[in-house]
Amino acid sequence: MLKQFLVVVILMLSGFCAQAQTQDTVVRKPADTVIIAPPKKVNDAGQRFVPKVKKDKEYHPDTTHIPSLAVKRSLIIPGWGQLYNKKGAWWKIPAIYGGLGALGYSIVDSQRGYKKFLAFYNIKNLGRVPLPTDREYEAYQKYKAEYAIYAGQSTTYFTEIVSNYQRNFQISILGVVAVWGIQAVEAYVEAKFISSFSVDNDLSIKVSPGFINQQPTYAMLTSTDAYIPGIKITFTLK
Incomplete structure (x- = not known):
C-alpha cells in the first residue's frame, strides 16, 4: 500500500514539473513606424520655396582674334x-x-x-x-x-x-x-x-586623391607599402 502511494505521488510530481517548464511563447508584433515628412519651406507670401538653378558660365573661343x-x-x-x-x-x-x-x-x-x-x-x-x-x-x-x-x-x-x-x-x-x-x-x-x-563646358576636369600601385620589387616583398599615395587627374570630353 505504501509503495503504491509513493508511485502515485512520484507520477503527480513529474506531471506538475513538466507543466511548470512549458511556457507559452508570445510573439509581439513591432509597432508601426510613422515617418513624418519635414514641413515645406514657404516664403512670407505663403508660396512654396523653390531654390534658383544657377546656370554655368559658357566659354567660347574668340574667333575674331587672328x-x-x-x-x-x-x-x-x-x-x-x-x-x-x-x-x-x-x-x-x-x-x-x-x-x-x-x-x-x-x-x-x-x-x-x-x-x-x-x-x-x-x-x-x-x-x-x-x-x-x-x-x-x-x-x-x-x-x-x-x-x-x-x-x-x-x-x-x-x-x-x-x-x-x-x-x-x-x-x-x-x-x-x-x-x-x-x-x-x-x-x-x-x-x-x-x-x-x-575651355568651354564640353571639357571637364576632376582632381581626386588616389593610390599608385607599384610594381613588385625585392624591397616591396618585405614591406606592406605596396601602394603609395598620389593625385588622380581625370579629363572628360562630353
Whole structure:
C-alpha cells in the first residue's frame, strides 16, 4: 500500500514539473513606424520655396582674334602685336623697346669706336704725322686730341680694340634681329593659345586623391607599402 502511494505521488510530481517548464511563447508584433515628412519651406507670401538653378558660365573661343595678324603687326612695328593681343601689353611693350634701345645704342657706339680706332691704327702704321696729301690726314685732324692719348700704344693694341668693336657691332645687330623675332613669336603664341583658345563646358576636369600601385620589387616583398599615395587627374570630353 505504501509503495503504491509513493508511485502515485512520484507520477503527480513529474506531471506538475513538466507543466511548470512549458511556457507559452508570445510573439509581439513591432509597432508601426510613422515617418513624418519635414514641413515645406514657404516664403512670407505663403508660396512654396523653390531654390534658383544657377546656370554655368559658357566659354567660347574668340574667333575674331587672328594669330597671323598679330605676327604681321609685330614684324612691321615691334610691340604692335602685343598691343593687338591686349594682354600684358603694359609691360611687354616698354621691355621690347628698352631692349631694342640698348642694342641700338651698342650698335652706334661700336661703329663709332671702330672707325676711330681704325683711324688710330692707320696713323700709327704710317709711322709719322700725316701730311695734307696723305689719306689719313683728315682723320688725324678729327681725332688729333684723342690720338695724343694713345700715341704710345703699338699697332697690335689698336688691332685688338678694332676687332672688339667689330665683334660688338655684329653681336648687337644679331641681338636686334633676335629681339624682333622673339617678340613676333611671343605675339603669335599669345594670340594662338591664350586669346583665341578657351575651355568651354564640353571639357571637364576632376582632381581626386588616389593610390599608385607599384610594381613588385625585392624591397616591396618585405614591406606592406605596396601602394603609395598620389593625385588622380581625370579629363572628360562630353
